[in-house]
Structures are given as structure tokens and as C-alpha cells.
Amino acid sequence: MRFVEREDWGAPATSPASYLPSARGVKIHYLGTAYTSRAHSLCDDYVRSIRASHLANVRENYVDIAYTALVCEHGVVFEGRGTHKRPGANGNADLNSADYAVCALLGSSGLVAPPDAMLAGLRDAIDWLRRDGDAGDWLGGHRDGYATECPGDQLYAWVRKGAPRPADGGQEEAEGGVYRVKPGDYLAVIARRLDVDWRDLARVNGLREPYTIYPGQELRIPEPAGREVPPFPGEGAFVLGRSHPAVVTLDEGLIRGGWTRHHDGNGYQKGPRFTEYTRRNVADAQRSDAVLREDPDGYPGPLTWKFILS
Ligand SMILES: [Zn+2]
Ligand SMILES: [Zn+2]
Known part of the structure; x- marks a missing residue:
């Protein structure tokens, strides 16, 4: 599991949330907003922005980011409140005492299909909570027992199947230097997900305008762009x-x-x-x-x- 502890993304080391001795299981969530595929270097910014918006939410009066953990499209697990802390995202106090809450950085528009790497990361988070957080075998979505679309139909279908680990372990995008195009992919989104320059991606694959690609096509992955962001000029x-x-x-x-x-x-x-x-x-x-x-x-x-x- 690729895991980022609270301190490493800029939250206080320990969550002030109430103690949770054990849980029935794990509930899976999504963002339910527009969300765009992005380079992994931007994922911790995004997690920080979620924590800031939760802390600013006067109506819910959150003491911390509401989720137990968050999983980005690259399969990295960001520690939220963490193990043995009551989450705040399941809808009410009873639901929060029952299950941990793990949120996929997946949108209701934009990035809506969970990439294999994300599914592998969610599976990692579930296994971690069962192992270290006294979570039971129950597994569901936010919509189980609460009126919400969350975690979206595509992710929920995977949860209902028991959250199987992707056959390739979710690593196929990085391994062998080849990316297999999925339905709905387009070049700029693939490039952002792989952290490469989309023009490099087009060039090494001999693609020219209008850059047509088709599902199942194998794209060679160029070297990462490795760009350093220059300081903000003001x-x-x-x-x-x-x-x-x-x-x-x-x-x-x-x-x-x-x-x-x-x-x-x-x-x-x-x-x-x-x-x-x-x-x-x-x-x-x-x-x-x-x-x-x-x-x-x-x-x-x-x-x-x-x-x-x-
Ligand atoms: Zn939710
Ligand atoms: Zn990421």
C-alpha cells in the first residue's frame, strides 16, 4: 500500500475526532462534484482543500476532515481521521459509529470511472482498516441506509461485487511502459493521469491531429515530464x-x-x-x-x- 500519513500531507498528526473501538465495516464514498484527472503532485493539495472545506462547514461542525481515508486515482491512500477514530461522513451519529468512511477522489462529472489503480488503493484501505482498525467484514456505500447517490453507480457496482482487487493489481498503467486506452479516455486526460506531457504522448505514438485513439489501443508511455513548477510571480x-x-x-x-x-x-x-x-x-x-x-x-x-x- 502506498500510504501518506496525516503529517505528511499537512494535517496535525492525530485527529481530534472521538475514539472508535471497532466498526461493523467500511463505507465507500466519492466526491459527488466535478473532478478532473490530475497529476499526482496535485493530489495532496486537493486533500488539504477538502479538509479546509470541512473545517469551514459550520452546519456540520466538523472537528477534522470527515473521512477515515481518501484514495486518489493513482492508488495512493491518504490517511484521514485514521484508525479508531469516528468518521463524520456517513450521514448521522449512528452511521458514523457503525462504519469507517473511505472516499475515492472520483467525481460525478469529469473523472467518473474509477481507474484500476484507484480500485487497488481502495482495496488497500479496506484491508488496512480490517487489519489495524478492528473493522468487520461488512462493506457498502454511503447510499446504504442513507439517501444519497454516493459513491456513484460505477464505484457502487464494484463495492457490491465485494471490492475485488483488479486482476493486474492496478499497476498496469505504470508497468511495461504501455497504457491500454479505456472507453471515454482522451489524450489530455491520459497524459495528466500518467504525469506526462500530452504532446510527448502523441509524439512517441505517432499521433497527429485530431489525435484519434480507440478503446483497447496500446499507447507507449513517454518519459515523465518531470517539470518543476516555477515560483508564483505574484x-x-x-x-x-x-x-x-x-x-x-x-x-x-x-x-x-x-x-x-x-x-x-x-x-x-x-x-x-x-x-x-x-x-x-x-x-x-x-x-x-x-x-x-x-x-x-x-x-x-x-x-x-x-x-x-x-
Ligand atoms: Zn458519501
Ligand atoms: Zn494521486
């Missing part, structure tokens, strides 16, 4: 109609990510001027992220900067 770098060297860097990220539909008629080109086209393309990027879409104003702040350049 909001003063992005003033409509003004030039700043950081705009060139921003444009490179927009072009890499495919956020280029607004342009003057000759395609979107990089350059030092922050134009209305730049602003609208940045807004598109913001709208593709569940956190940033709250305020898609098209002006990069530190989080937008990191999202576009990762």
Missing part, C-alpha cells in the same frame, strides 16, 4: 493588456494543458502580454478543477498557477 504579473515574462511561462502551461480555445483567429500563441484570450483560457483551466471552479475569474493566483504548470 498577482501583479497578470494585468489585462500588460506584459510580464511570467505570462510566457503561463502560456506554455495553457498550451501544454490544451486550454487554448480562445484566440485571435490564428491559434493561441505564447507571448508576454496578458490578453483577454489569456484570461479566458485561464478561466477554462480553472473551470476544469473542482476547487478553482468556485471562482473562474481567469486571473492566476498561486493555486491556479500550480495547477496550470504541473
Whole structure:
């Protein structure tokens, strides 16, 4: 199991939640919001943003992130409240005392089909809670005994089958340098999931516009892009109609990510001027992220900067 302890993603080492001696079992959740496939380097930011939004939720009065654990599309398990702590996500006090709550970073739009790596990570989390958290064999979804769509039909179908570990162990995306295209995949999403530059992915596979791929096709995985995100230059770098060297860097990220539909008629080109086209393309990027879409104003702040350049 690839496991990130609370301290390692920026939460206090021990959750202040109440003690839970044992549990009937484990309930699986999803985000139930728009969520976009992203590079793993952004997953801990996302987990932190969930904790912040839970702590800010006055109505629920959460003392901590509500989940026992969270699992990203790359199969990494982030410790939430952890073992022997009562979760806060199952709907009411009785339900929270009954079962642990494990949340998949899976959306109700965008990334809606759980990748094999995610299923393997969820299976890891279930096994961990049974082993170290005194969880019983019961397994279900948030919707069991509570009126909600959570964890979505696709993930729930897998839970109902007993949460089987994927046959390939969920590692196929990284092994052998080959990725097998799944229904609904498109190039930019695969590239973000594999943490590679989508143009490299197109190039090593001989793909040209319109970059058609089909389910079952095997794509060679290029070397990871290994990009370092340059420091945020400050909001003063992005003033409509003004030039700043950081705009060139921003444009490179927009072009890499495919956020280029607004342009003057000759395609979107990089350059030092922050134009209305730049602003609208940045807004598109913001709208593709569940956190940033709250305020898609098209002006990069530190989080937008990191999202576009990762
Ligand atoms: Zn839920
Ligand atoms: Zn991840």
C-alpha cells in the first residue's frame, strides 16, 4: 500500500475526532462534484482543500476532515481521521459509529470511472482498516441506509461485487511502459493521469491531429515530464493588456494543458502580454478543477498557477 500519513500531507498528526473501538465495516464514498484527472503532485493539495472545506462547514461542525481515508486515482491512500477514530461522513451519529468512511477522489462529472489503480488503493484501505482498525467484514456505500447517490453507480457496482482487487493489481498503467486506452479516455486526460506531457504522448505514438485513439489501443508511455513548477510571480504579473515574462511561462502551461480555445483567429500563441484570450483560457483551466471552479475569474493566483504548470 502506498500510504501518506496525516503529517505528511499537512494535517496535525492525530485527529481530534472521538475514539472508535471497532466498526461493523467500511463505507465507500466519492466526491459527488466535478473532478478532473490530475497529476499526482496535485493530489495532496486537493486533500488539504477538502479538509479546509470541512473545517469551514459550520452546519456540520466538523472537528477534522470527515473521512477515515481518501484514495486518489493513482492508488495512493491518504490517511484521514485514521484508525479508531469516528468518521463524520456517513450521514448521522449512528452511521458514523457503525462504519469507517473511505472516499475515492472520483467525481460525478469529469473523472467518473474509477481507474484500476484507484480500485487497488481502495482495496488497500479496506484491508488496512480490517487489519489495524478492528473493522468487520461488512462493506457498502454511503447510499446504504442513507439517501444519497454516493459513491456513484460505477464505484457502487464494484463495492457490491465485494471490492475485488483488479486482476493486474492496478499497476498496469505504470508497468511495461504501455497504457491500454479505456472507453471515454482522451489524450489530455491520459497524459495528466500518467504525469506526462500530452504532446510527448502523441509524439512517441505517432499521433497527429485530431489525435484519434480507440478503446483497447496500446499507447507507449513517454518519459515523465518531470517539470518543476516555477515560483508564483505574484498577482501583479497578470494585468489585462500588460506584459510580464511570467505570462510566457503561463502560456506554455495553457498550451501544454490544451486550454487554448480562445484566440485571435490564428491559434493561441505564447507571448508576454496578458490578453483577454489569456484570461479566458485561464478561466477554462480553472473551470476544469473542482476547487478553482468556485471562482473562474481567469486571473492566476498561486493555486491556479500550480495547477496550470504541473
Ligand atoms: Zn458519501
Ligand atoms: Zn494521486
